[in-house]
């Protein structure tokens with residue numbers, strides 16, 4: 001992953017630890033009531049993919065255990081991982097693209113409700129994404145994947161030559177010459193792996209995304225409701241389809257790209273379809289970017305426009321993240337897929353302990369404040385969720401006291417110690433296991449390996465009943481001694 005060149009080390013600290021009485025009287029542990037959104041506290045675990053579904057995207061015992069453990073911390077809400085809305089093979093990513101997934105997903109919502117003693121609302125993050133291929137071997141790409149066109153023959157001075165001869169010739173070229181023969185997308189497919197974009201309107205399935213996505217999201221949300229989830233979070237952030245529609249890089253000319261209003265059109269149509277499917281008494285929010293953090297990407301002004309539109313349309317919460325784009329991702333190794341958290345925008349999304357002067361804690365707070373202020377200036381009371389490097393009570397309480405957000409999200413700190421919110425609330429903050437922000441968990445996510453935390457995944461491996469990772473070397477759930 002990219003890191004700021006300054007490489008200034010930062011260490012998360014517990015800050016001032018509240019007594020039980022202080023915690024009980026705090027903003028953080030006060031309830032929130034806003035339309036259908038009822039939270040017992042303003043604490044929130046944002047979506048994190050733990051890679052525990054089976055190859056068909058079904059809930060497994062390991063998925064249930066993972067969320068049950070997080071629920072023991074009794075946060076106000078847990079948003080379960082990005083869950084695919086299509087009925088298409090997508091590896092061990094959880095899926096909600098067919099009614100057959102409902103029973104399995106209900107096990108998750110019920111585990112969250114039961115293990116939190118009813119204190120935690122369970123939401124599911126609904127995701128759509130486009131195809132991303134692994135980086136190919138050079139020879140394989142030139143022999144098999146590259147679709148030959150007349151322009152290749154012209155560039156090589158081989159008009160009339162058969163395919164085999166053209167491919168053999170391409171294989172002999174040095175990189176600079178080959179780059180001049182291929183077009184930009186072909187060169188990218190060779191260097192990074194082929195990746196579809198929402199602007200590839202020459203492909204019927206991409207052109208027709210606006211026809212299909214509202215229905216797909218709506219069906220997924222209906223299933224979430226049937227599976228006893230308390231609401232859905234539409235994934236409009238990071239590197240995926242909906243964020244790509246919102247992106248300033250979206251130049252579609254069919255009314256779904258170009259101006260900010262056109263870029264917001266499909267996300268609004270998706271929301272409207274979801275609302276129509278689940279009714280007004282069900283929680284629908286979205287996760288979106290305050291800034292894309294890429295060259296030529298959307299900035300805070302675009303985000304303000306989108307947030308106002310979504311809030312006016314009736315979304316029940318807005319959760320802000322930043323960055324996490326393919327556009328500036330590092331070149332993957334041959335055989336690996338590009339990972340959208342390896343460039344500067346990836347750092348902004350999941351900043352690690354080696355940082356610049358600003359540090360890794362709270363990099364998205366000022367943009368979040370600006371977004372919330374813009375909402376309030378328009379008389380919109382939509383609750384706002386902040387996240388990014390939040391790891392102690394003082395910090396979380398300040399986010400609320402300063403009017404930056406209404407709800408405090410904490411992903412990696414909750415992974416490091418799933419019980420930490422409850423410990424804080426009960427005055428046991430001194431026992432919280434502090435996240436080190438070295439992103440070992442993110443490295444596992446990148447490889448689609450079961451996500452665990454380096455602070456606990458080798459502890460008590462031989463204890464009875466400890467479920468282990470596929471390689472047998474790590475425990476899958478945090479021990480309960482913290």
Ligand SMILES: Cc1cc2nc3c(=O)[nH]c(=O)nc-3n(C[C@H](O)[C@H](O)[C@H](O)COP(=O)(O)O)c2cc1C
Nearest residue numbers: 046047048049081082350387388389410411412445
């Ligand atoms: C292992 C892992 C998986 C993640 N998966 C998702 C995801 O499915 N959806 C999402 O919106 N963000 C995802 N994120 C990003 C987090 O929700 C969060 O925005 C980010 O880690 C910054 O917050 P933090 O500093 O509290 O960890 C993931 C983060 C990690 C570490």
Ligand code: SF4
Nearest residue numbers: 435436439441453454
């Ligand atoms: S592995 Fe654990 S300590 Fe390290 S960043 Fe992830 S959650 Fe934090």
